[in-house]
Amino acid sequence: MDMRIEEHPILGTLKKGKAVKIEVDGKPVDAFEGEPVAAALMAAGKTVFRYTRKRKEARGVFCAIGQCTDCMMTIDGVPNVRTCVTAVKEGMKVKTQIGTGEDGDTSK
Amino acid sequence: MKEAELVIVGAGPAGLSAAIEAAKAGVKVMICDENQRAGGQLFKQIHKFFGSRAHQAGTRGIDIGQNLLNEVEKIGVDVKLDAVVWGIFSDRRVGIVHEGKNTLVKAKKILLATGAAENVLAFPGWTLAGVMGAGAIQTMVNVHRVLPGKNVLMIGSGNVGLIVSYQLMQAGAKVAAIVEAMPRIGGYAVHASKVRRAGVPILTSTTIKEAKGKEKVEKAVIIKLDDKFKQVAGSEKEFDVDVICLAVGLSPLAELAWMAGCKFTDVPELGGLLAIHNEDMETTVPGIYVAGDIAGIEEASTAIEEGRLAGIAIAESLGYINAAAAKEQKQQIYKRSDQLRDGPFGIGRRKAKEVLISRSLKQ
Numbered sequence: 001m002d003m004r005i006e007e008h009p010i011l012g013t014l015k016k017g018k019a020v021k022i023e024v025d026g027k028p029v030d031a032f033e034g035e036p037v038a039a040a041l042m043a044a045g046k047t048v049f050r051y052t053r054k055r056k057e058a059r060g061v062f063c064a065i066g067q068c069t070d071c072m073m074t075i076d077g078v079p080n081v082r083t084c085v086t087a088v089k090e091g092m093k094v095k096t097q098i099g100t101g102e103d104g105d106t107s108k
Numbered sequence: 109m110k111e112a113e114l115v116i117v118g119a120g121p122a123g124l125s126a127a128i129e130a131a132k133a134g135v136k137v138m139i140c141d142e143n144q145r146a147g148g149q150l151f152k153q154i155h156k157f158f159g160s161r162a163h164q165a166g167t168r169g170i171d172i173g174q175n176l177l178n179e180v181e182k183i184g185v186d187v188k189l190d191a192v193v194w195g196i197f198s199d200r201r202v203g204i205v206h207e208g209k210n211t212l213v214k215a216k217k218i219l220l221a222t223g224a225a226e227n228v229l230a231f232p233g234w235t236l237a238g239v240m241g242a243g244a245i246q247t248m249v250n251v252h253r254v255l256p257g258k259n260v261l262m263i264g265s266g267n268v269g270l271i272v273s274y275q276l277m278q279a280g281a282k283v284a285a286i287v288e289a290m291p292r293i294g295g296y297a298v299h300a301s302k303v304r305r306a307g308v309p310i311l312t313s314t315t316i317k318e319a320k321g322k323e324k325v326e327k328a329v330i331i332k333l334d335d336k337f338k339q340v341a342g343s344e345k346e347f348d349v350d351v352i353c354l355a356v357g358l359s360p361l362a363e364l365a366w367m368a369g370c371k372f373t374d375v376p377e378l379g380g381l382l383a384i385h386n387e388d389m390e391t392t393v394p395g396i397y398v399a400g401d402i403a404g405i406e407e408a409s410t411a412i413e414e415g416r417l418a419g420i421a422i423a424e425s426l427g428y429i430n431a432a433a434a435k436e437q438k439q440q441i442y443k444r445s446d447q448l449r450d451g452p453f454g455i456g457r458r459k460a461k462e463v464l465i466s467r468s469l470k471q
Contacts, residue, residue, distance in 0.1 A: 003255040005279045010154045010168070014253050039252035044243035047237040047256075047324045047350075060237025061256065064244035066142075067225060084247075087144075 004043045020090040029094075037083040037094060038064065038071050049073050049083060053099035074101045112138045112423055115202050115215040117193045117364060120148020121408045122400025122415035123221035124176040126178035129419025130181045133428040138213070139145035139180075140191035140204055148171035148223060150408060152246035153292045154278075154361035157409060169408060196368040200395050217395050217422045220365055221415060224358035224379065229263060233319030234352075242272045248336070249279045259326045259352030262286040263335055265310055269355030274302050276353075284347045287314040287330050289337065296453065315345060319352055328352050368393050373467050377460035378404030384469040387438075388421035389414060397422060404464065406449075406457055413445045 006014050015068035017032035024041065029059050031040035037063050041049070048058040049071045062070040075081040079101030084096070095101075114130055116123045117161035119141035127137045164172055180187060188206050200215045226241040233239070240256055242264070248254050259463070260281055262273045265288035267392035273283045286303065291313050293300045297366020300310060313333045320327040332343035358379060366372070366385040370391040371382045382404055389397045399418040400411035417438060449458035 005249065005253040005255060009252070009278050011250070012407040013251070013302065036254055037249060039254045042248060042256055043254045049237070057235060058237050059235065061240060061248070062244060063226065063241050085144075108430075 022092040024094045031088045034087050038088050050097035073097045110213045112213050112215045114217045116219045118221035119146035122411040125412045125415030126419035127185045128179050129416045130423045131185050133423035135423050138186045140188045140193050142192040152250045154250050196364050219397040221360040221400045223400050227357040229356045236321050238325030238327050239352045242268050258350040261349045261353040262353050264355035265293045270295040270299035283308045286310045288312045289315045358405045373389045375460050375464050377456050389418040392471050408446050417441045
């Protein structure tokens with residue numbers, strides 16, 4: 001399922017950055033260099049980005065401008081990265097974050 | 109310590125407009141924004157603006173944003189992106205983390221043009237993935253060109269709710285309905301008619317009761333409200349949607365004004381607690397100014413006028429413009445602002461703004 005808006009009545013044809021691959025939970029995902037990680041994941045149909053620490057509740061993108069921190073994931077081993085304001089780079093390893101992502105909190 | 113004549117926090121419509129006016133007069137301006145790109149929320153506004161030609165009516169927000177950026181570049185303003193202003197201290201010292209490095213800048217004048225944050229609405233299921241702010245959806249759809257879902261329920265029929273509904277449709281999503289807790293539609297009739305013509309029902313005296321889904325939104329349950337805003341049992345309706353969009357207003361981002369010691373007052377018509385400011389946009393702390401949504405939730409057009417006003421007033425107080433010339437320029441802005449704050453939607457804001465300014469005289 002691709003959610004990208006290729007053609008837009010006002011904005012015209014989508015201008016894409018360099019096509020790259022990132023790894024999301026071990027699987028390759030197509031992305032464009034420089035776009036927010038959250039946008040690439042959403043385009044690939046991913047909606048759940050992390051699970052909360054105590055109740056393991058699912059969370060996704062809420063504000064998309066780096067304010068609410070709901071969309072945090074573990075990127076290249078660093079937990080709690082705001083995916084909505086972090087630019088895609090070739091080969092980035094993105095992981096759905098469980099809890100704080102750093103205290104052995106790895107099971108749902 | 110580094111010194112600056114004017115530090116502007118926020119490179120949206122208000123901040124950029126202030127930077128242009130002040131720099132044109134000769135003020136050395138540093139403008140900081142925490143984002144990677146200047147322009148604030150203008151680059152999400154792909155619709156045409158209202159007002160008179162002086163307010164760029166008929167021009168899309170994205171183009172207004174690009175014009176402001178071009179002008180700022182032409183004049184040569186020091187624009188610092190990825191620059192988070194985290195504190196304002198005594199003697200107008202500004203704490204800035206720019207590209208990861210912390211600095212303290214002593215400013216002669218500070219303009220806070222930080223904008224606003226979206227309000228949220230709590231209901232059972234509101235933390236599910238797929239419940240998003242209207243601004244978030246605009247960012248994803250209009251800036252990053254990705255749809256967050258295929259079927260959307262919109263909460264709130266103010267201009268934001270109406271416009272974002274239409275923009276979702278332009279991008280290929282379906283809007284199941286727009287629900288509004290009040291007995292009437294909040295936004296302009298022209299926007300409401302547009303979405304209605306496209307077949308989207310606007311359900312007044314209705315609210316969301318619950319979002320259902322295991323991990324992400326799968327269904328939304330709405331319910332009628334009586335004249336006391338109590339839910340009417342048995343009036344529930346269910347929609348199959350994957351996104352619930354919250355367009356329930358904005359609140360000023362005023363933390364830095366609080367920290368600077370500005371006095372506040374409650375003006376509900378303009379979004380709640382606001383830093384009291386005078387006709388020059390100066391707060392109760394000398395040398396600290398506000399403009400745009402932080403000075404009252406309005407529109408980009410009014411933010412532009414307030415920014416210009418602050419820029420001129422600051423240039424005047426620094427001695428770059430004489431009093432007579434400043435007065436003339438300010439009068440023009442007051443006139444244009446009054447035109448914007450007119451009609452059934454604007455007059456309430458105009459009166460509220462007058463109340464806000466009158467409270468500065470009492471300080």
